[in-house]
Amino acid sequence: MIVFDLMLAAAILVAGWSALSAPDRTGAIAGFLVFGLLVALSWVRLDAPDVALAEAAIGSGLTGALMLRAAGRMAPPAADRVPRAQRAAAALLACGLAGGLAVAVMDLPGATIVYDPLVRADLGQSGVSNPVTAVLLNFRAWDTLLEMAVLLAALVLVAALGPRGTPRPARLGPLYTPFLRIMAPLSVLVAGHLLWLGATAPGGAFQAGAVLCGGLLALYFGGALRPAAVPAGPLWALCAAGVAVFAAAALAAEVLTGTLLAYPDGADKIWILAIEGGLTVSIGATLLLLFTGLRQGGARA
């Protein structure tokens, strides 16, 4: 299998390089999509299925869709006119950093294991049996709460930039509607399943939210969903709901147990699932609106 790993790593490097040096935007984005899928495969090889799911759905899929949207709206790139000295300096710096990193990883001190025994000892009290979900929603839930704040801050920034004349997507033809009739409910089902599964197996709110966003995007492209026609206030409320539930739960837990984000004993799983449910809806909506754009709350259509 070492040979397979070597080939996969080489293919990742080639795809990454071609994504960054293709002369045209379509080629670059195609390279990036291939790159993302190969990277997801390598995460599976390293026993990180949660990460592989998220990389395929969000890191590659959704990012690729955003890139394609931008490429369609922007003028084609001009040829690079960077002075040779800057190229040489950048090459030197890049080689130095990559070389330093390579030396560092080949010279790692014997594996210092800190987290595994702690996670193993506390997993029973976390309310879920998937350790990644336990870390995200219980042991280090503060990170996840702030991560939702990042998503919303990005949405606030996109909205503050003002409208960018989103043209309504073209109708995609008669075959698209039956496709949507299957896809949209299916994405909701799969999202729900991933959410429920996340407690015990790879999956969880982020993967579920990404799948939900995929279903919403399909509806958007079919013309069945037009965020621009909905008042902005309720859309913002939908995006903020998850994090508001999360913050309220954090404070409620503090009232009940005396410690921020310490869920009451025995009820951890219910709390986590409730928070994750809110997060899934908000993540789906936020990712969709990051794609389609959104007006500021009080702005008129």
Add this chain to the structure above:
Amino acid sequence: MTDTSLLVLLPFLAALAATIHARGAAGWGLAGTVASAGLAAHLALSVHASGPASIAIGGWAAPLGITLRADGLAALMIAMTALVGLGVCVQALAAWGLRPTAVEDPRRARMRMGFWPLWLSTLAALNGLYLSGDLFNLYVTFEILGLAAVGLTALSGTRRALRAAFDYLVAGLAGSLLLLLGVALAYAAAGRVDLGVLPLLADSAAGRIAIALIVSGVGLKAALFPLHFWMPAAHSSAAPAASAILSALVVKGALYLALRLLLEGGLVADALRWGLICLGAGGMAWGSVCALRADRLKLLVAYSTVAQIGLIMLAISVAGDPLTGTAWQAAALLMLSHALAKAAMFLAVGRIAEELGHDRISGLNRSDLRPGAAEFAFAIAAISLIGLPPTAGFVGKWVLIDGLIGQGAWPVVALVLTGTVLSVAYLSRVVSRCLRGGPHIAPGARRPPWRAGDVAAIGLAFTALFMGLLSAAPLALLNGPLLS
């Protein structure tokens, strides 16, 4: 310590409310800022009275869990943020109003609805950053901070501002990714990422590279010379209230992390310290030269920030062992004085530019107008930046030079004094022109009328001026035990 987490959650929830209920954005913004300032004051008092406190979120102790730690340094930084925030809020209310009016300029409405959620997010992220005891958590707070700060830059919507915002976001993201790469390597080397990992990193090559990467990420985010390339454009093309927040508060987040790294035992390698001393000195020189050559007032103030960041980084890297000496306190005091003075200065410059319709330094020498409140505020803030007594800047430089003399580091003393002389030179370019009234004043000259916007600039400038007399309070906080 119930209120510690509220310092983060409250402004953040207020930001959500201001976003959803955008017509009342300014009301939510004001309420959130004032409430957060109250919490900040309470935190400072309780840390002063009963010492530092830490809470393990969810009851999970570090290294697995995340700890919020409120010691004197964190409490001082949070109080500084609250103080500057209140001043900036007054200016923002004066500029864009509290409520929508019947017939409203769309630009004014857009600024009001855009500014408040972004400012509240900035406030929440800064408070979270000052309290965080975990490197990965710090990375996440930096991302909120970066996005909100870029939003503040882009708010004015001009092409120059958009371009500056893009470069700012790219540089900020590159900085946080360097930080994250350092965190990843720290995990690979020592198996954990709480701040307690820092002393363990000096033992291995991977750990030392991790520290170097974290420091370079912080340097990029703090606009440390020569990584400051993105900063003057971003700080000088934003709206005045936004510039004040960016220059006075946002760069402090990264400088604070540098100081934390020192206090936690992360900056022990001599090569790293000498490197930072050189970059700090370089920043003082380069920022001053650019400020001397700048033709626009906002650009001069932005380059003066480059020079001041150099000085603060110098103070951090010469501080010696934080367990035995108190030289590191100079860095904290300089950060405090720079925050107050620079916020006052950007607000004053905004008023001057609004009055004159331009901010060219050559055009400050007006013949038909006498200097007004804004010019006065600028001059007071300049005195504090230069570090004349009784300002907070003076106390900071005093503690710094005192510590340097104690170490016998005379060349560094000379550097600090040279930087001070240069700051006198570039700031007097502005002040002398504003004062040149006399024979130039045309008949019928009048002072510009007072505006609510002037109150904020003058208030902050006077706080900076008298902070030196009140410096017992910040020093009492800093002298308390630290958490590490």
Add this chain to the structure above:
Amino acid sequence: MTPFPFPDLTPQLIYHLAGAALVGIALYRGATSSDLLTRILALNVLSVGIAAVFVAAANRGAGAVPDPVPHAFVLTGIVVLVAVTAALLALAERIDLTGAKSDD
């Protein structure tokens, strides 16, 4: 069979090194490209390189259960990055738009 010249070439080491190389590639292209979209792509490739360091370090070898904490870090990083990428792309489109207007 272990290939020359690395006596104990493991999947972890391979992906560690691939991550280092990705960081180098991304840094080089990010610093030498003047195209806004390429710079955004470069930052995405850079974050994958960082994720490789995390995930490879979390791996405890064949058969052993990997450390879940870095996996959670990488998951968080992926979501954070898509948010920042969306913001960057919105800014880039806006710059392109105002550029086209001012050229008219």
